[in-house]
Amino acid sequence: MTTYTAPVKDMQFLLHDVLAVSGADIPGYADLDAGFTAAVLDEAGKVASDVLAPLNAVGDREGCVLENGVVRTPTGFKAAFEAMKAGGWTALDCDPDYGGQGLPYLMGTAVGEIFVSANMAFNMYQGLTHGAYSAIRAHGTAEQKATYLPRMVSCDWTGTMNLTEPHCGTDLGLMRTRAEPQADGSYRITGTKIFISAGEHDLAKNIIHLVLAKAPGGGEGTKGISLFIVPKFLVKDDGTLGARNAVSVGKVEDKMGIHGNATCVMNYDGATGWLLGDLHKGMKAMFTMMNEARLGVGLQGYAVAEAAYQNAVGYARDRLQGRDVTGVKNPTGPADPLIVHPDIRRNLMDQKSFVEGARAFTFWAAHLIDRSVRLGDEAAEGLVSLLIPVLKGFQTDKGFEMAVQAQQVWGGHGYIEDNGVSQFVRDARIAQIYEGANGVQALDLVGRKLGADGGKHVMAFFELVKGFIKENEGDDRLRGFLDPLKQASKDCQAAGMFFMQNAMKNPNAALAGSYDFMTMMGHTCLGLMWAKIAKAALAGLDAGGDADFLNAKLATGRYYMARHLPATALHLARIQSGADPVMALPAEAF
Numbered sequence: 001m002t003t004y005t006a007p008v009k010d011m012q013f014l015l016h017d018v019l020a021v022s023g024a025d026i027p028g029y030a031d032l033d034a035g036f037t038a039a040v041l042d043e044a045g046k047v048a049s050d051v052l053a054p055l056n057a058v059g060d061r062e063g064c065v066l067e068n069g070v071v072r073t074p075t076g077f078k079a080a081f082e083a084m085k086a087g088g089w090t091a092l093d094c095d096p097d098y099g100g101q102g103l104p105y106l107m108g109t110a111v112g113e114i115f116v117s118a119n120m121a122f123n124m125y126q127g128l129t130h131g132a133y134s135a136i137r138a139h140g141t142a143e144q145k146a147t148y149l150p151r152m153v154s155c156d157w158t159g160t161m162n163l164t165e166p167h168c169g170t171d172l173g174l175m176r177t178r179a180e181p182q183a184d185g186s187y188r189i190t191g192t193k194i195f196i197s198a199g200e201h202d203l204a205k206n207i208i209h210l211v212l213a214k215a216p217g218g219g220e221g222t223k224g225i226s227l228f229i230v231p232k233f234l235v236k237d238d239g240t241l242g243a244r245n246a247v248s249v250g251k252v253e254d255k256m257g258i259h260g261n262a263t264c265v266m267n268y269d270g271a272t273g274w275l276l277g278d279l280h281k282g283m284k285a286m287f288t289m290m291n292e293a294r295l296g297v298g299l300q301g302y303a304v305a306e307a308a309y310q311n312a313v314g315y316a317r318d319r320l321q322g323r324d325v326t327g328v329k330n331p332t333g334p335a336d337p338l339i340v341h342p343d344i345r346r347n348l349m350d351q352k353s354f355v356e357g358a359r360a361f362t363f364w365a366a367h368l369i370d371r372s373v374r375l376g377d378e379a380a381e382g383l384v385s386l387l388i389p390v391l392k393g394f395q396t397d398k399g400f401e402m403a404v405q406a407q408q409v410w411g412g413h414g415y416i417e418d419n420g421v422s423q424f425v426r427d428a429r430i431a432q433i434y435e436g437a438n439g440v441q442a443l444d445l446v447g448r449k450l451g452a453d454g455g456k457h458v459m460a461f462f463e464l465v466k467g468f469i470k471e472n473e474g475d476d477r478l479r480g481f482l483d484p485l486k487q488a489s490k491d492c493q494a495a496g497m498f499f500m501q502n503a504m505k506n507p508n509a510a511l512a513g514s515y516d517f518m519t520m521m522g523h524t525c526l527g528l529m530w531a532k533i534a535k536a537a538l539a540g541l542d543a544g545g546d547a548d549f550l551n552a553k554l555a556t557g558r559y560y561m562a563r564h565l566p567a568t569a570l571h572l573a574r575i576q577s578g579a580d581p582v583m584a585l586p587a588e589a590f
Contacts, residue, residue, distance in 0.1 A: 002311045002420040004053040006045030006114045009549065010356060012038055014363050017536040021106065021367070027374045028104045037107070044111045047087065048118035051080050056119040059260020060423045064201070066252045071200040071262045077122060081155070081203045089115075090126045090155040095137060098149035105292075105373070109299065109366040113359070116303035120427050121260030125158055125198045127296055131289045132159025132210050136229070138288045139277035147235055148208055157206040157231075161293075162193040162266060163286070170440050173221035179213040179228055179273065189213055189230055189273040192250070192265065195434070199264030200232075200249040206241060207232040209266070211273060218280040227282035228273035246271040257426030290435075291388050295365055297435045298391040301399025301428065302358035308406035308424035309351040315410050316344055338409065346563075347409055351402045353560035356553075357526035358395045360533055365391055382457040383464075386449045387525065393441035394522025396431035403428040442514035445521070450496065458496065465489045465528055472531075477538055481531040484561040488524040491568035495520065495575045502578065512582040513575035520571040527565045530557035 012034060015021050021032045055076045062074040084090055093108030094100025108130075115123040133152045136144060151157040168174040177191025189211055193199075200207065209230040218224025234242040250265035277285035320335035329336045338344045365384055372381035403424040407414035414421040432438050450458050466489070469482050495517050503510040537553040540546070 001057060002053075002307070002423075003314070004049060004118050004307050004310060006041065006048055006117070007306065008038065008041045008045055010359065011041055011110050011113075013536070013549075013553075014360055014533075015106075015110070017540060018360060018532055019363060019367055024367070025375070026104065026367070026370050028102070029370070032104065032107065037110075040107065041110060041114070043087075044089070044114045047083070047089065048114045051083055052115060052118035052122055055080055055122060055260070057420050057423065059119065059121050060257075060427075061259075063259040064252050064262040066200075066249060069248060070202060071249060071252055071264065073201050073203060073262065074260050077260065078203055080122065081125065084126065085155050090129070091153045094130070094133065094153045095149070098137075098145070099153045104370045106363060106366040106370055109295070109362060112296065113299055113303045113306075113362070116300050117307040119260070120300055120304055121258040124258070124261045125201065125203055126155055128161065128198050129155055129159040131161060131293050131296075132208060134289045134292055135161075135210055135227070135285055136276065139227070139285045140229075144229065144274070144276070147239065148229070151206070152208060156204060157208055158198060158201075158204040159208045160196055160199055160210065161286070161289075162196055162199075162209055162211040164195045165192060166194055170437065175212065175214055175225060177211065177213040177268065179215040179226060181215065185274075187213075187215065187228055187273045187275065189228055189268045189271045191268050193268070194265050195253070196264045196266045197261055197434075199262060199266050200252075201262050205233075206235075209247065210276065211268065212282050212286065213273075215279060222283050224280055225282040226279050227276045227285040229276050230268065230271050230273035234272060256429055257423065258430055291369060291384060294388050294392040294435050294441075295362065295369070297431050298358075298388075298395040299362050300431045301396035302355050302362065304424050304428040304431070305351060305399040305402035305406070306355045306359075308403040308421065308428075309348070309355055311421060311424075312351065312406035312409040313339075313348060315413075316348060344409060347405050349556065349559045349563075351405055353530075353556050353564065354398050354402050354526070356533070356556060357529050357560055358398070360529035361391060361395070361525050364529065379460065382453060383460060386445075386452070386457040386461060389441035389445040389449060390518055390521045390525060392435065393438040393445075393518045394525075396428075397438055397519070398522070400425070400428045400432055438518075439515060442518040443511065445518050446499065446510050446514035450499070462489055462493055465524070468528065468531065472535060475535075475538070478531065478534060480558055481534045481561055484565045485524070485527045485531050488520070488527050488565050488568040491572045492517070492520055492524050495572050498576055506579060508579035508583055512579040516571035516574045520568040523565055523568050527561060530560050533557055
């Protein structure tokens with residue numbers, strides 16, 4: 001059985017020493033003093049360890065079962081969901097006008113990590129509801145907001161997003177689901193959607209589906225798509241539930257992982273729906289929630305890796321195998337613990353340096369979203385929009401890789417289901433696929449985000465890196481962080497220059513290198529985070545802080561800068577090889 005403990009001390013260090021949240025000029029941040037954030041995170045940690053983590057294996061083992069049109073969630077999920085609602089956790093960063101607590105998105109992100117690490121499949125029920133809430137809040141009418149948002153904030157009603165169809169995934173222009181206007185202003189929605197997470201379950205009284213469909217007059221492709229609110233149960237004028245809508249579950253998918261979340265085929269057979277936002281502008285409404293949703297998936301990448309890492313460290317300390325080549329470390333036992341061996345240390349340091357760097361990157365991005373939303377800061381919005389595909393793609397790729405490495409520490413015992421470590425690997429895998437597969441994230445980064453607004457956002461990122469280096473180059477203690485960061489940034493800029501010089505005459509030159517560029521940008525972002533962490537750690541040491549904790553930060557950061565950040569040179573070489581090696585083989589030769 002696996003265990004999980006929330007890394008509250010690490011989170012507090014990021015919030016207060018690295019990001020200095022309580023001194024930020026963002027509305028609501030002044031209330032985030034260290035005592036308050038510690039109380040919130042400690043309590044979330046207790047819920048995670050005592051309630052959610054014990055159900056992780058239960059959900060994996062039992063899965064969700066479709067019975068007479070209703071999906072039954074695993075044993076204990078209903079009671080846990082009620083506990084989450086009663087504790088106000090579903091409303092943490094939601095609008096107080098609709099029953100939310102109004103905390104910054106950053107705090108919702110930190111708490112979300114804790115809950116994902118404890119039980120990713122369970123947390124998806126409320127996480128998806130938050131995304132649907134955000135879309136309705138941004139694009140709904142006053143009546144729609146009043147009808148749906150208070151009940152979604154409390155999670156008395158939950159929400160979903162319905163995009164994918166059997167023949168249509170990323171290419172939404174091929175969508176076949178139709179919306180026919182009715183005399184009363186509603187629409188009749190007809191079609192089938194697949195891969196709908198939390199599409200049906202027994203945790204809430206109603207489920208509010210947000211469904212992309214094509215209404216008459218919109219033309220072909222994505223320009224004709226609109227977004228509709230389609231509740232499981234129709235809502236009467238007084239807010240009570242009425243008749244069952246014509247929406248049903250065709251199937252619950254049998255998946256590789258996240259068994260505790262119901263991934264459904266949803267059939268809309270003339271279901272009643274209401275337009276959300278402008279007609280034929282459904283993609284705009286959907287993209288409102290995209291930064292939030294993709295950050296949430298990028299968070300899943302490192303949050304699952306954190307839980308896997310904790311269990312790998314515990315096993316490495318306890319498992320006795322072989323003797324340390326430099327001398328016996330456990331003279332009273334038959335062998336030394338795994339953790340003394342250099343290759344196990346390498347494995348664990350890979351995990352630790354990634355998870356802590358990714359956490360910092362995610363918290364920083366969440367703070368940029370707060371700055372964008374709460375201050376109307378267009379520069380912050382542009383920067384976070386640039387970095388979201390990097391955060392989602394890079395962190396889920398590496399998060400899966402780190403879950404595999406955690407399993408590797410366990411050896412054969414990690415491959416046995418009874419020990420629970422394999423669940424982390426299976427659960428982490430989906431994050432590379434949903435909310436836009438990582439290849440699509442790379443194409444979005446290179447094809448859309450680099451050139452957005454004349455390229456000013458990517459140039460702003462490089463200026464930010466350059467400014468940090470210049471500001472701190474006088475501190476020789478940071479040399480091992482600043483020099484590798486400078487080189488990584490130069491590698492990224494050289495790749496961008498290659499795209500500019502070659503993409504017009506051969507677009508494949510950019511597309512073939514997009515995945516490498518996303519990855520090298522990910523390494524550079526984590527390099528920047530580790531440099532910021534090192535600066536804060538040194539300041540903490542100068543002030544007489546916890547030497548063991550702070551020196552561990554410095555050692556972990558130096559490991560990342562020495563062992564991982566140089567990968568940007570490899571990715572640059574791949575990019576500069578152009579499209580020819582990728583496209584040389586004819587399609588029929590595969």
